[in-house]
Amino acid sequence: MGRExxxxxxxxxxxxxxxxxxxxxxxxRYGFDLARTLGSVEGLVTSEGTIYPLLSRxxxxxxxxxxxxxxxxxxxxKYYSITHKGADALRDFQVEWQLFSKAVSTLITQGVHS
Amino acid sequence: MTQQTMHPLAExxxxxxxxxxxxxxxxxxAELIADLRSHLxxxxxxxxxxxxxxxxxxxxxxxxxxxxxxxxxPADASRTRTPLLLGLFSVATFLPGMAALWIPPVAILSGALxxxxxxxxxxxxxxxxxxWQATVGTLLGAATVLFLIVSWTMxxxxxxxxxxxxxxxxxxxxxxxxxTDLQLRPVLTENYATTxxxxxxxxxxxxxxxxxxxxxxGMYIYSLGPASVxxxxxxxxxxFPGSSAxxxxxxxxxxxxxxxxxxxxxxxxxxxxxxxxxxxxxxxxEVQTAPTVMDAxxxxxxxxxxxxxxxxxxxxxxxxxxxxx
Numbered sequence: 245m246g247r248e249x250x251x252x253x254x255x256x257x258x259x260x261x262x263x264x265x266x267x268x269x270x271x272x273r274y275g276f277d278l279a280r281t282l283g284s285v286e287g288l289v290t291s292e293g294t295i296y297p298l299l300s301r302x303x304x305x306x307x308x309x310x311x312x313x314x315x316x317x318x319x320x321x322k323y324y325s326i327t328h329k330g331a332d333a334l335r336d337f338q339v340e341w342q343l344f345s346k347a348v349s350t351l352i353t354q355g356v357h358s
Numbered sequence: 359m360t361q362q363t364m365h366p367l368a369e370x371x372x373x374x375x376x377x378x379x380x381x382x383x384x385x386x387x388a389e390l391i392a393d394l395r396s397h398l399x400x401x402x403x404x405x406x407x408x409x410x411x412x413x414x415x416x417x418x419x420x421x422x423x424x425x426x427x428x429x430x431x432p433a434d435a436s437r438t439r440t441p442l443l444l445g446l447f448s449v450a451t452f453l454p455g456m457a458a459l460w461i462p463p464v465a466i467l468s469g470a471l472x473x474x475x476x477x478x479x480x481x482x483x484x485x486x487x488x489x490w491q492a493t494v495g496t497l498l499g500a501a502t503v504l505f506l507i508v509s510w511t512m513x514x515x516x517x518x519x520x521x522x523x524x525x526x527x528x529x530x531x532x533x534x535x536x537x538t539d540l541q542l543r544p545v546l547t548e549n550y551a552t553t554x555x556x557x558x559x560x561x562x563x564x565x566x567x568x569x570x571x572x573x574x575x576g577m578y579i580y581s582l583g584p585a586s587v588x589x590x591x592x593x594x595x596x597x598f599p600g601s602s603a604x605x606x607x608x609x610x611x612x613x614x615x616x617x618x619x620x621x622x623x624x625x626x627x628x629x630x631x632x633x634x635x636x637x638x639x640x641x642x643x644e645v646q647t648a649p650t651v652m653d654a655x656x657x658x659x660x661x662x663x664x665x666x667x668x669x670x671x672x673x674x675x676x677x678x679x680x681x682x683x
Binding site for chain 1: 386389390392393394396397399400401403417418419420421423424425426427428429
């Protein structure tokens with residue numbers, strides 16, 4: 245992996261959980277659905293399976309809740325939803341992210357165009 | 359809830375995942391497999407062709423990449439390593455302890471380590487699986503504890519036994535008798551024993567009477583004066599190696615009454631004509647040794663050399679000492 249590609253991978257790793265929280269804030273979703281949605285965002289996840297360890301950790305940390313629900317179309321599914329703690333964490337990150345991404349973006353754009 | 363078997367490729371994937379997560383805590387492994395099974399079920403429901411299935415698995419990523427995304431709790435690694443280390447340490451401390459014939463603090467330490475190894479090992483084995491380190495540690499710890507218990511029991515049994523037999527020049531075959539087993543008596547006569555005279559069965563005699571006794575090796579026969587010092591007066595006895603492998607030194611420490619009596623007796627024997635200058639150390643009716651008194655014993659401490667090996671001397675002293683308490 246090139247140096248810059250791996251830097252991007254590190255960035256992705258850092259923001260991925262907040263992307264998950266953001267999706268869950270909109271509505272509760274089950275695992276496969278989340279995996280597909282995240283997978284469709286260019287370069288966000290390398291393999292869909294890796295979100296399950298992440299979901300497990302977020303659950304352990306109390307940022308999301310998980311419930312198994314019966315589904316008419318087949319076996320039961322585990323639905324994830326955001327908790328108050330998760331919503332607070334997401335909000336804090338949004339603030340940080342806006343400041344950070346704006347600053348970095350300005351800096352890099354200047355660097356590229358100068 | 360019965361699980362239907364899915365497409366063979368999906369089942370294979372889950373089998374590979376099971377193998378890749380075999381060292382994880384059971385709960386974590388189960389959760390991950392359930393989540394991925396659910397994902398595959400949802401995906402397979404949408405798949406129409408074989409290619410769809412392959413794409414499904416492709417996007418999922420290899421089991422190894424999924425496992426790599428886990429935060430491995432450092433506690434898990436140490437959970438299996440701890441019992442292994444404890445087990446090794448318990449065995450390591452046990453072996454020198456055995457060789458030194460039972461230094462109690464070392465024995466207690468290795469026992470404690472062994473128990474700790476078993477406890478942490480069982481906990482680790484319950485939480486994780488295929489953790490060979492935990493199993494080995496538990497077994498080592500259990501073995502140490504078992505050996506300690508067995509040898510402890512044997513040691514108590516040996517000390518409590520009434521018959522002590524040893525191959526060697528001195529055979530202590532008389533049963534322990536109820537009267538005091540140690541007496542210090544002045545020698546009156548000393549002669550070579552003729553055939554049949556020794557060994558002799560000692561009749562019960564009170565310490566205040568004269569008595570006839572054989573030497574422990576059966577070569578001499580003595581007539582001895584009253585015992586002024588008996589086992590009741592013994593505070594402590596120790597053994598030390600002598601000048602050769604067949605010789606040892608027995609040190610006897612007497613209480614106040616005994617020290618006084620010994621001082622008086624040795625003072626009396628000093629300067630007498632042999633054999634009346636000799637002091638007989640009588641153990642269970644046999645004269646172990648009868649050294650000539652060269653100095654008065656004023657300190658209440660007596661050191662005599664006996665024709666016994668270190669182990670025999672120790673056994674002799676252990677046998678007496680526990681009874682003169």
